[in-house]
Amino acid sequence: MLESKTSTGCGAESGLISIDQALSLILEKTQRLAVESIALNTALNRYLADDIFSEIQLPLFSQSAVDGYALNSVDNIDSHTHFSLIGEIRAGQNAELTLQAGQAVRIFTGAPIPKGTTTVARQEIVQIINNECIEITEILTAHVDIRDEGEEVTVGQLLAEKGQRLSIGAIALLSMAGVQRVSVYQYPKVAVVITGDEVAKSIEDFQSGKIFDANGPLIQAWFQQQNQSIDIFHIEDNAQTVKSLLHDLSQKYDFILTTGGVSVGDYDFIRPVALDLGFQQIFWKVKQKPGKPMLFAELKREDLSFCYLLGLPGNPAAVYVGMQIYMQTVLNVLQGHAYFPNSFKAELTHSLKVDARERILRMRVGFDQATLKVGSLSKQQSHMLSNLMQANCLVRIPAGKSLNEGDVVQGFLIT
């Protein structure tokens, strides 16, 4: 009964926009949020609202790169040269003494070198004669194993640019440069509305005809991955309930994400209610599979700020793809970052039949030497999720084209 899997539901209606057109509209229409100043140690993965210039040089002071001896010598140093030992400088101490010719000081990695230092001998090439004298056992040139002040960063140098994401490495660098607070774009306050009479809210609520909710947990996990919290609301397919909730949320949140109720069925209330509440439609329906009936709309509030609404269909695969592509893009733009993350190119390991809509397929990507190869997984229908246990990427298959093995496609990694 192979033909039982036939789905005719959604061909390519005329007039639908493409994925790229939808993404362009998001970039064009979405206003970024206000700027706030926050502590650097709470700023992971936020986006900078200003360039950051260094207030200090790095290294802050010239320092030893090794455990050894700082030396003052007029020339390069021959093997067997003796130096008189006049003291010790540990990391964290101030270098208050000054070396004269022929003098040495015990020094440790990261400790400031004293005035008069011409080079540093690592301890492996130093023999201690007595408490007051050391011998260098190898030929040593000038200015070895010294980290010069300012050799990495000078005062006033650009450390990080406006729009840049504060990665782990960025947090570490800015910390090292003494930065304590940063100006970043606000992260939106997000409300999530899961619609559908078929969604069981709990095990107790479960009964024939209902299903367990995949979309709420999926969306919650997606924001957890981003270290962000959201508020989730489950509601029935009832126009008045939807209207009252959306009205309320649109005044309190920067962003409303909905699942389900966004197509043209008799009980699809999201779009008519949103329009009724004053939302302006930016786009509705995208020529893609899964996820065709998708709505993006904006509400300009009395204080001239905006609330955006992304209405995803109710099928969980459409929600998954919608989050990865559209939600991520909207979040980026709200935070001043007009960039679609994580894209790769790869060769198909098999041919693919033509489809009227652009498809986003769950695939597995791997390596053949330095060449990326992707292969499709079974169970791609929009109500199915089980192949996400194997999938490590989503791949865009262009509309109206059959593809051959070896053709290059674009995709992005999923985690």
Place this chain on the structure above:
Amino acid sequence: MLESKTSTGCGAESGLISIDQALSLILEKTQRLAVESIALNTALNRYLADDIFSEIQLPLFSQSAVDGYALNSVDNIDSHTHFSLIGEIRAGQNAELTLQAGQAVRIFTGAPIPKGTTTVARQEIVQIINNECIEITEILTAHVDIRDEGEEVTVGQLLAEKGQRLSIGAIALLSMAGVQRVSVYQYPKVAVVITGDEVAKSIEDFQSGKIFDANGPLIQAWFQQQNQSIDIFHIEDNAQTVKSLLHDLSQKYDFILTTGGVSVGDYDFIRPVALDLGFQQIFWKVKQKPGKPMLFAELKREDLSFCYLLGLPGNPAAVYVGMQIYMQTVLNVLQGHAYFPNSFKAELTHSLKVDARERILRMRVGFDQATLKVGSLSKQQSHMLSNLMQANCLVRIPAGKSLNEGDVVQGFLIT
């Protein structure tokens, strides 16, 4: 003064182990933690301790894939065929009626199809004649737009395997299958010890000879990225202080991560103190750059449980690389997952000189069609971090080999 950047400090001492040997020792020696049962919605990125078999079939019941009409017809349906309309089934409702030949019921996406249904007509090909009669406007075959019960998952089917990470997609699938709790390996309780008299603990504490701490913020951000919290302790290079703290932590935490004080300098107390406290050394010093003086040790406690200690050097680049390679691997193994994540292969865009130690270089990876290409960044020294603003990967450059443009190297993405 180009020669001023010379660093002689660390050649390849004989007897050091390689990165692969160090990773193998971690996999071999680290015992996984105990198993705990937790709510699925708190289990993102944890590792399953058991296989999970589905207790339900998916779809749970045969349902419509579209908004349309469920029909009972003995044959394929010709255009202009009429059906008598006997009711409506919404998503979430029970399908209590039974269709007889020639009968139709209004139905919506996800609603259970009633007994007797032979196919579903999407609403786009249906004309409503009156309240009791509809006409099909296109030829329609049997069993179209029906999602069959169990077509994705059967009762008892393996949904997820022991050892598998609970990704966003996995959480969504398990939710859809009605799974509420999962058995996972415990996440270790981690204490982080930042050593070094040179580390300013605060702006107020800042004075000549000291530096701003990059390692604490780096490690904190790294665990934030994993949605995990840690406890951080800053201590001075004093044997008694180090001993007292490590003793205390080794009884309370599964894992102690230290930075600094792990080499052979006069004030490097981590290793002698750990050994003194009963830790067994698994390895010390790895033939790598950055991060040669690295310690991995274990303490078997009275209750036969283990505390592990990973001692990283104090240089921030060594800490960054150590976290990405070693800390990640230890965390994986502690959670029953013997897998080193995120590896890619790429072609070098330039030649590289030989080095006695394996190097881990901060690089930028990009695409030439489906082929990954990586190029090195400047400022690779172990006390420098600024190239992490551009880097998107770490690449392993084998020891003792010069490489040419086009040679294939292995690396992993950083975020």
